[in-house]
Amino acid sequence: MLWKQFSRRSISPQNKENLNQQVITRRRDSKISNRYHDNSSQLTIIENYQIPKQPKLKAHDPLFDETLWKCNSQDLTLKLFKESIIDRTAAFKEIYMVGKQIGSGSYASVRLCADKLTLKSYALKIYNKSAISSSRQKSILREIRILQMIKHPNIINIYNVIETNNHINLLLEYIDGKQLNTLKGYNLKQALYQIASALNYLHARHITHRDVKIENILYSDGQVKLIDFGFSTLFSNSIKKKIYCGTPSYMAPEIVTKQYYKGPPADIWAFGIVIFYLTQGYFPFKGSNDKELFQLIMQCNINFNSITDVYLQDLLYQMLQFDPEDRISTAEILLHPWFLEYIKPIKVNSKSQKSSCSKLNSPKQINPYQQYQSTVKKNDKASIEYQLDHSQVRKGIVQSYMSSVASTKSPILRRRDSGNQTFDKSNNF
Incomplete structure (x- = not known):
């Protein structure tokens, strides 16, 4: 050591201080060079001293819970928004051709x-990187991750994510279809049932769509697809957050008033607006501007008596409640009497058609909704003839109907039969 080399000499205090400084400097330089010799690519040179780079902490996205995301497929978002000298646009054009x-x-x-x-058609969703802010980058990555982790026949599929020089491209399923406002009757009810099934699938996985509207529902060959997950979030359904997003005509009161709220009830409200418009032909709230529209939404005065179908009236009444806690869930929507007409009869094989006819005609195999509907018509006439309270009669019919399908009940229906909750929440119908 340098100190031992001069230990036998007499050193002045000033020389001793200089010598100590030299020893400290050598030790420091020796430790740094030995420790980071093999990792020189990870070092930054500052004033001739090599210090390690500080690791960048991953920005936490409050609208996406990593613990809930369990995706077995490869994450396609790892290399997005990073600089590259490769001409990605030219490589993309060699594989795909982009149309109108x-x-x-x-x-x-x-x-x-x-x-x-292969000439297979896709829908290419294109984000311009120059117009994307840092917060919007998180939203795009969240949209990609959510689309990667879901698989449902009534939700649009994602096939790939391709980054070019100036754009982020989402290669999505192409649906050559039309919007729901062209459907009527049974086809409309069947399409709405499929959307309810898709929302139930999402909410069971703690995903909220947050932009349910007619424009984001496409219909083709008897099948409905829910599209556009640009505002979707993934966190526990019990967590309340203040998120202002969506389309004004479909916004729930808790969004308009900018409160903390749970995600699924906001989707239920928007879906209720969709059903109301498609069945009645107009929106329940209509203003000349957003301010007037929001005031009407906060007042929440809906004329349900204008709806002629009492079962549709009951469904919308439960979906469009001002208090989110009072709204019906997607699981309950699928079991509501208005949708039970969607149940299709059991298909019978041609070989065993003769032997099974008697079974199909037996009381156990009769469609319960048909029996329910005929009972309602009879009791409607009786309520008029004997001057009975129509709402009480209908309430009794619903309870009787629910007990008749006990073999296929879910816990929701059992809870309703026990008297904790009924379909009819008001006697004002």
């Missing part, structure tokens, strides 16, 4: 796209 624009939104546009080799 088929949709647009606040942050992205959608174009028709096709694989040059």
